[in-house]
Amino acid sequence: MLAALLLAASVVVSPSPALAQGEAERIDAVVQQHMRGPGAVGLSVAVARGETLLYSQGHGFAELEFAANANDETMFRIGSITKQFTAAAILKLAERDKLSIDDPLTKFLPNYPTHGHEITLRHLLTHTAGVPSYTDLGPVWERRMAEALSDAEMLALWQEKPLEFTPGERWKYSNSGYYLLGMVIEKVAGVPYAEFLRDTFFDPLQLTRTRYDSNEELLLNRAQGYAFESERFSNDGLLDMRQPGAAGGLISSAGDLVKWQLALVGGRALSKASYEEMTLPFLLASGKETSYGMGLQLDTQAGKPCVWHGGGINGFNSVLLYFPDEELSIAAISNSERLRADALGLALAEALFATK
Template sequence: MKQSALILLFFGLLGSTIYAQSLSKAQVADMERLFTEHYKADRSGATVMITQKGKTLYHKAFGMANLELNVPMRTEHVFRIGSITKQLTAAAILKLAEEGKLNIQDELTQFIPDYPTQGKKITIEHLLTHTSGIQSYTDMPEWDAATHRKDFTPEEMIKFFKDKPMNFDPGTEFRYNNSGYFLLGYIIEKASGKTYGEYIRDAFFKPLGMKNSYYGDTEPLIKNRASGYSQGNEDGTQVNAPFLSMTQPYAAGSLLSTVEDLNLWSQALHNGKVLQPASYQAMITPYRLSTDAPNRYAYGLQIGNLLGSPTIEHSGGIHGFLSDMIYLPKEELCVAILTNCDCEPPSELTPRLAALVTGRPYQPEKIPVDAQQLEQYVGVYENDAKEQRVIRLENGQLTSQRAGSSKFNLFAYGPDQFFFENSFARIRFEKDKSGKKVIQAIVDDRSGANLKWIKTDKPLPAARQEMQRSEAQLQPFEGEYELAPGFSIKVTREGTQLFGQATGQPRFEMYSESPTRFFLKVVDAAIEFYPDEKGTVNKMVLFQGGREMPGVRK
């Protein structure tokens, strides 16, 4: 399960530690400092485990497993893992293919004959790679809080979304899709003769010794099950996560596990104990779109890069829980983090831990550069898709901002080389043959794609001008606007300053540029409100990254 947000908020907590002596004291100290900055002992918690070549390097619990009963987190606590489930679902499909019970090029209608494919050929591979074009039920307006509480059979859930229009032709685009993985679970049941939960248990949990992993039913008593939380108000108050029937995430995000079991799974998957070599290679190879557009998603896994080292990874998010797991095949290193609040994505922490263990600097040592020298990099850069990246010099500080994204400070660490503040991204400026004129920039981020940006002669965009608005003029915009099921922006006011806050995120300031339109400084985005003929505001639209996302007042 997955949900986008504007800005990330980081909390912190404390816990107990198990770690091997193969980590240096400096590495352990850095890890401790990183976690104590992010987690607090009296709030929702997390567990983390780092293994390399099957050896445990670090295993720790932070914070609270249950806030109401005052139960501290322990390393053996069990969490919902959300979309990390998808890699087990994908492996199950490939295992059934090895057994001759299906082929990934089989059409969906071979298993669901009456599925309305709207004249399109939808294969199992399209479902595995989020390229089917089927609408994701978690993006549908009908998937609201009341629906979240209902139990569905697989057939009933498929009926819930199957008649929706296709988003695009199969194989032409990547769009994250929980409906596709729900359908894969149903195909697993048809091909194996078992329920999805039974098949995963018998094929993976039992033979691999994953003794604390389960299908996420809410009824059975599960020892050491952690409670899930959400952020309540902008003051950071935490509340019990809203209820979600686990019949709905199913093969897209229903499983429960521990960081120890996930490390067992990772070792088995990446060392030939789950799939045959050809199947495993298919699972970790990004799907090639028919349009040849860049794509990093394979089968239930995303392929990336960490400062020159390939990565295989996936995150998860479900009511009350967030998770992340990253594997570095060259180093045989696995980092898994599970959290029991859907308020802080641990995907910011897993690569930092992996970088610490492998001795890669998250932020290199800064080299001072004279402001006059920095002027040569200023300009508007464009990539092949005609997207813009603006490099500015503001009060002696070089910055980079891609359209629709946050602004980052840039710091030099070598000749024509800069790193993004609080990011793994690096940017290298290249010059013409004379060595005097900057002609392009190469951005190396976690995708590993080495993205090229050509410097243009276009003028820098003019800075947005703020308008002063009175309290009475701002008051009509206050309220909560739902952009998607479970995701809204709450607009509040303090005097003549308007604020917005996305679900589970910190609030941000909004600056007026017209009577109804406001821009953000923390990210390249704008929000416009639409009063009716009586002046009542019931609708807003978020403009970000070329997308228009409407929201309706709740």
């Protein structure tokens, strides 16, 4: 019954004339196949080729309790896709000569313990700083997830722990590193992180469905996230949205994410030189390149070079893929831990590549 309701709740719109009917049918077939799977609730999906938005739709439910349909304006938590907005904010401050990405962290946070090493903003941006990730701390963090922790309380979770390696020697994903970058943005810009992103990117680029999430505010058309265990749905665990910070605190729609990707590539969010900086792999001390730039994964997906990032946060998961050779952008966001946005995004890419 629920599967039938989910399919009935899907929003179907006519694709752009630039998208061949065969491609539209392939996209719908792939999306509906994923919506029929176990644990599906809602999806936001958008596709663009070049500067043309071809497809932007909501499917299923934004909220199960009231059978509220998802549409193309429904806002979903995007988790770690937030990191590319944070990286862009640091690079924007560098463009304005407010900082250098090679500045030491202690220039902005002088009391932060670096355990005898120099940690630069570049290290934090590229996950090569060795800062322990608070999301890897298990019960130390998990039992406090619902608390409204201050910056000082967040830092206390990890800052006294030794670095996991000498900065620049290895790569390891760290949400703590991006939390610190959010603090740097606030220190340099003199305004809250959310306000800086709104004034610098969201409003100028007309990203009307993108903002920092809040537990306190009532936001129209915001999706609820769900867990799915033993064939049953439940509201996912409570997370105070102050905690993800600049590592994962944003909500958005797939349409806005594609619009953001096009603004990055088109030089409207940052200079083209800054975007190129974002998409350069980091060169480790050993001479080996990582497959990560600044808030962006750099590798091969669906057999093609791809710049992308995924996100996962308490009942939500997301992916934003950009295939530069094809100028193809794909965004997908799910409000069920079971329905994988990354698998859907790759399936859509493969379906679109097959039409060429």
